[in-house]
Amino acid sequence: MQAVLLACGAHVIYLIGFSIFKATGGELPPLTARRPFQAAGRLVTSLPWLVGLVTVLSGTVVAAFAVDTAPVAVLLPTYMCGLVLVLIVGVSGFGERVSGREGRVLALLLGTLALLALPASQGYGAIASRGASAPPSPAAWSFTLAVLVSILLPLWLFCMRDRKVEGRHTRRTTGVAYGIGAGVLLGTAEVMGIGVIPYIPDDLTGLLATPYPYLFVLAGALGLGLLHIGLQERRLIIVVAVMNVVGKLHLVASATLLYGEPWPDDPVWLGLLAGGMLLALYAVLLLPRHEGRRAAAPPVQAGPRGAGVTAPGRSSVASGRSR
Template sequence: MIGLLVALLSAVVYTVGLSVQQRALHGSESISVNRPLHLARVLLGNPRWVFGCLFTALGSVGLIVSLGLAPVSVAQPAFAAGVACGILVVTLVVGERITRGEYVALALMPVALGLLTLSTADGAETGTTADTGLLVTVSLATVAACLAVVALTGGGGRSMSAAALGAAAGFAQGSAGLQGKGLGGLLADHGLWAAVAPALLSPYPYLYAVGWAVGIVLFQTSLQRSRASITAPVSNVAGNVFMVVMGTILFGERLPDDPLMLALRIGGFALTLVVVVLVRGNVARAEADTSRRRAHLADAAPTAPARNGTDAPGA
């Protein structure tokens, strides 16, 4: 129960950061994954985005703690469901338009993840250790696949939709989540201070940084092209399905033996696929709305004079 509460509280903190990042990105220069230095300059030079990033990082740390206190199929879905509900509330509060498909998708997502949570009601044990070699192989292969797909599709992802970039970001962040599960296991087994040395000697923090960095670049690019209510559910669904499946396998958390519990688990995964289909149908309209809004802001903004005649747009 404590792990579930920690996951939900972490989701609230993460959602606040995500909302701040979205507002910052929609008012900044355009970014692209094939211009990494320019992307880093735009993001790190935006204090509002950095502030939001700190909140999302704090929420991610809370998720790591919860993963050491509850099975991955309980903590991770609870966190994702909390983020989805939080995004819907924030979207309504700021007065952004929500389509019928988005309402249905955001309503189904917590139901889907709730079914996954209920499927562990028979008291499944929390796995805290995994085969290190296999975990490293799966994580690196996943991140490499995400980068390869973006690099080979449309020249650095330029022609990929926000939803496709969000899905790739979800898989990369899911690989980071597996490392979070490993770190959470060390915290549960050794305690806070005693876990520091084993954590630094393990591959978990370093692979976490790789997956997180790749995931955040892909996600921020998708977030600027659309709304968080579009990109975040796709990213969350992809990342959660990947992490729950691979985390259950790698950390030895068995599937439910009871037929009803197993049916709930399968039903939860089926609904996550429905969510992806529903959200994907609204991507084009959302991206068009966002592009028009950004163009309007650009036209309304005063043009800054070039310094010494050397400044150029996008430099």
């Protein structure tokens, strides 16, 4: 129960940080993943963004305590509270809208997370504290595979294919791809963080001799930067929902590959867990990739002397481009 409460608390802290990122997006010039150093320079010189960064890092610490004596699969069903909060904040705080298809997919996702609560709570026994365990020693091939797939694939996807397509009939993307890329990177950061836990606080020298802290910083920085780029013009509901689901699924899969993360021994619970994870991934793939004909946010209203006033939920960057 303590792990569940800590995981729910981590989701709340994460959402506060992501909301700060979203609110900060309209105050910064357009960012692109094809210019990572320029994007990084603009982000680290923004005080509100740094406040959001500290908030997200605080959530990471809470999440680490949550999985210290619990399997990482326990994080999957706890995202139910996070998804509900994302919907509330996106609709009431940023004026975002959800299409009928998106609503049905998100309802399916909530149901899937509820299903995962059964094997996550009943299929596992007590596990030893990760902090008191011996440092992990994954095979070289599995570690290399996890790093290459987890970091190089999102970088290729957004550094080589992040192109702005203009045209009269161009349809804006919903942000699913940004959520997937950021989720893979942040999931990688989390799994590297699990590798860090056994070294703290007694063997910091040994920790610095491992790749875990460096990959944690690299994947986390890339993931948060990509998340901010996605939130700058896309809806928080879609980007954060996809990012969290993909990130947690990637965390469970990578922790299994690298550290031999336990799965339920009972075939019923094992089948429910595996099937629920596949269904959650399928739900993400069902989300539409492009916005419908109607804008996802309230339309821009005309102000005095023809000045455009941006309605809530639509960043000033996006409205500036539409003119």
